[in-house]
Amino acid sequence: MYEQFYSLTGAPFSLLPDADFLFLSRRHSRAVNMLEYGIFTQAGFMVITGDVGAGKTTIVRRYIKNAAQDVRLGVISNPTSVSGRLLDWVCQAFDMEVAPDQDEARLYHQFVDFLVKQYATGKRAVLIIDEAQNLNAEKLEELRMLSNVNNEKDQLLQIVLVGQPELLEILKKPELRQFVQRISVHCHLDTLTPAETMAYIYHRLSIVGGASNLFDDRACATVHFFTGGVPRLINLLCDQALVYGYSEDQTRISSQIIAEVAQDRDASGLSPFLKWPSGLPFYETAPEIEGILREVHRALSDEAKL
Incomplete structure (x- = not known):
């Protein structure tokens, strides 16, 4: 509408989280570097928090766009809709086929086999959960248990949680203290x-x-x-x-x-x-x-x- 009048090639202030427009403030630059560092160094859990509209999703989009070829990404962008077993959603995020009413133990072994195959081909599996403040303590504990597939030497699965400050309040609950001990990277985006x-x-x-x-x-x-x-x-x-x-x-x-x-x-x-x-x-x-x-x-x- 106004682009031609102001000699612009596009809309500069779209509300869509476009990675090409990411502005690297001091905090945003630190979050980008911490995320890339955490994934490179095989951190088990990484957390990025910030208020509504702070640019969290844009940072995630930037990482997804520039992810190395040795990273196999799975993304859950709307955990509000996650019902039932979290493992089903995690498998689907990695484009795995999940049969209806599949036995949970069998599905777990199927997922572990998937991670082992990725590792054998030199790939790292990274699960990104956006709007993670919508996960309750029970779902977060499921994630912690899922991360037990990792051993002392190898990280078969790395998990990035991206969410609003409410996520921090959930993580402070006593029943999640073991989860918090596994968080290697945390960065908060200020205004x-x-x-x-x-x-x-x-x-x-x-x-x-x-x-x-x-x-x-x-x-x-x-x-x-x-x-x-x-x-x-x-x-x-x-x-x-x-x-x-x-x-x-x-x-x-x-x-x-x-x-x-x-x-x-x-x-x-x-x-x-x-x-x-x-x-x-x-x-x-x-x-x-x-x-x-x-x-x-x-x-x-x-x-x-x-």
């Missing part, structure tokens, strides 16, 4: 800093050929105010701001347009964005925005000194 929010916006624009000044510094600071640095909310706000700008023939996105989008959503009663201080009109040089700008410029100045 973006003001400077990272600006870099994130410029990064996504650059991928689709957008001008770096399409969003000026003050507009980026306003985006950070209303989104708190949550990547998904940044995408949502910036995408709608481009629609507003296009509809008004604005060649640049100003902080006023950003605020208008956020306040229109607030007026609708369906806003995921943070609220502007009650009773105060929005203006570009408001102390709330100036404070974020100063933090951005301070961070950029410190970075330039390194």
Whole structure:
């Protein structure tokens, strides 16, 4: 819709978790490296957590896209629908045929044979479970028992759990203390800093050929105010701001347009964005925005000194 007007080759702020758009903030870069390190060093369990919209799934998509040829991947992306035996779902994630009403002991041996064959051909089996906060303690304990196929020398199965902070609360339960002892890697994704929010916006624009000044510094600071640095909310706000700008023939996105989008959503009663201080009109040089700008410029100045 607005792509041609702003000379873009595509939509820069899609809500879909596209690995090509992954922005490597300090925490995101660490999560990527920790995940790759854990799999390379045959860690049994790895955990990546973060709030809704923090970019967890995008990191997983990046790993899946770039996975080495010696990795056999199985992915469960919606464990909410997992009912009955978890082993059935794990086998299906690896494209194994599971006969209806198959005896659990026989299925377990079939799965172990599958892992041994992968290992014999030089492949590592990696199971990734996204939205893992939807697994209860019983299912997590099943995963721990399943990991017993590993021995002291060889990791036949590596498991990556990706989930919201609620997953950590589940893992703190006393009955899961043995599970926690097997977690070799854990990384939590924080929200973006003001400077990272600006870099994130410029990064996504650059991928689709957008001008770096399409969003000026003050507009980026306003985006950070209303989104708190949550990547998904940044995408949502910036995408709608481009629609507003296009509809008004604005060649640049100003902080006023950003605020208008956020306040229109607030007026609708369906806003995921943070609220502007009650009773105060929005203006570009408001102390709330100036404070974020100063933090951005301070961070950029410190970075330039390194």
